[in-house]
Amino acid sequence: MTEIKKYQLTAFTGFLVLTGILLYLIYNTFELMDRQYQVDLKQRLKQFYLKDLKQNIYSGGLSLVDTYLINNIRLLEKEYHKSGTINNNYSDSLLTAMFEDLRAKNPTDSLLEKTKKMHKLGSKLEYLIVINSISLRFSDNKPIPLYNHLKKYPFLKSSLQSPQGYIIGGKLKFPRTENIATSISMGPSIPYSYDITFTIFADNNNRQSQIFKSAVPVLLLTLFALLLIFSVYYLTFKSWSKQKKISDMKSDFINSITHEFNTPISTIMVANRALQNEKVFKSRESITEFTEIIARQTKQLQTLFDQVMDITRVNTEIEKKEVIFCQLLTEVIQDYRVKTNDKNVYFYTQGIHNETPVSLNRFWVTTMLSNIFDNAIKYSDKTPKEIHITVDGTPNGLRISIRDNGIGMEEYTVKHLFDKFYRGKNPGREHVSGLGLGMYYVQQCIQIHNWKLEVKSSVGMGSEILIVI
Incomplete structure (x- = not known):
């Protein structure tokens, strides 16, 4: 690898490292803004909306669950002992009816719309209510799972069985852990009761674009910094290359011209020294021979000088x-x-x-x-x-x-x-x-x-x- 290639590789590697650091900082900035966005949204929801739920699925939601589970819990126990499993025809039909009723009587859409308009939460705000799990407690007070979001139930609508739980209401497309507005597990843990866990997600479906818009100044500043750094790298490297090239040419020229001029000069000096010898001075033939040598070498010197001078006159006008x-x-x-x-x-x-x-x-x-x-x-x-x-x-x-x-x-x-x-x-x-x-x-x-x-x-x-x- 040539020296210039090594410098190019070093400069390029340095630029890539610096670019990587800036991109990592951009990513961290975006993540921080995303988290801050979620924190602000949760605080506003808790202040204006979730406080009215008072640990309820929605207004009247738990009362509806009581109607299905508490009112039928002894029958559920009887069928459980009869079939040897909680998942029987009676419990399956009861669970299906309860989920459908919860969806049908969900008032959250209208309530959230009012809250969004009243407190300016944003028109794109969406929610998702899911039931994560339900366990029944019979006379022995041991929890028996009736529903768990980790399992698939063939008698329930598959489109409403999400990885987070059974969907009771809402249109949020991509719920994430960061979108959890509230998650509640409740149950008195006494005989003939039930334990239930439900989660409410809230987020804007266009959250990414909103965060991106808020991050535009940072992105533009970073792009400008990258462009500036690249320009400085490029101009510096170009200037260095030019200076190195000039330096190399200067060294080559000095070496070459020293060699080229040294040969005729040395020959002339030797010939001149020989002419000063008395024996040579007395021989006409020897004098002629050495003067011819001096003449040829002088002509060679003149040729070298002319060659250099021709280059200095390159840009002058010429006659054609x-x-x-x-x-x-x-x-x-x-x-x-x-x-x-x-x-x-x-x-x-x-x-x-x-x-x-x-x-x-x-x-x-x-x-x-x-x-x-x-x-x-x-x-x-x-x-x-x-x-x-x-x-x-x-x-x-x-x-x-x-x-x-x-x-x-x-x-x-x-x-x-x-x-x-x-x-x-x-x-x-x-x-x-x-x-x-x-x-x-x-x-x-x-x-x-x-x-x-x-x-x-x-x-x-x-x-x-x-x-x-």
Whole structure:
């Protein structure tokens, strides 16, 4: 993993952790508001509605239960001893009749509507009354379960048997433990009585949306904070990457230029020291040999200086003239062949006789083509080294392809190929000299001529430069 990838992973991980913390805080805030909502609702119900129930299922509810159970408890005991179980035909029919009567005579709907309007409890408030369990006590005072919400009873309506208990009234769709307004277990625990447990749930069917609306400011603030944090992360990382890139390029440039300038300077110093030797000074041939060395190395230094200075003049205005591009290309190829003087370099051309005139700066384009040829040869380990040049006419101009059989480039190298002072990390080609300015010069030349440039390359398969004029 590269260093930049490690920093990206660290930054991304940090952002995810921070996002997770904020989302957890949002969740806790939502839960807290939900609980507070339930507490407020229960307090208001107890204040305005539940106080009138006085531990009753509803007004007159327990009296109705007494009518069915207390008035028939001795008959229930008789049938119990007769059948050996509390669940017999008599008790089943009695329980069914009692539940239906409780539902039919439930006045809670009208009472709650009045309470909601009088005390502004909200039009969406709903309730649910369920009986959780009923136990009978006969002469031995032992509780015998007549009904339990954990069991299913085939003789009772299945739609009214909920996990919370048998529904006596109400339309609350999703009762939860948090929605319990009151839950009462009562019974005198004496012979010939009964124990009963019932629960009243109360909640708004649109509670979630109401809580969400109340939480909107918090959510918006959190989203803004996330966006701000992400922006700061992004800008900081982008700035850091840019500074690191500049620093790396600076280091590469210093290393490269030190190497490039050191060679001719060292050679000139050695030659100059040799000229100061009396034996060499007396030999005309030796003087000529060393002065030629100094001249060549001085010319090399001048070339390096010119290459750097050319880059500083990139954005200056240039003079353009109409030139037959293919004629210029032919001249550059011929001159380059003489310059390299390498018998292992072969140029293959196609469409080179195109007569299309192009407005260009001759010096810039000549240097650009030379730089492309230089890279094609420097970064090739093949024998022979081949450069294939194809010129195609288009309705709007020309399309030039310059393809080599070199070592090719990785995707990352292609991406940064035209960066100033950038030199790709090519294993086995560390000895190749250069300042990393050649392809930068190529891109600048393309831009000031308003042409188009594309690079295609694969490791081991060579590279192709496409120029569209």
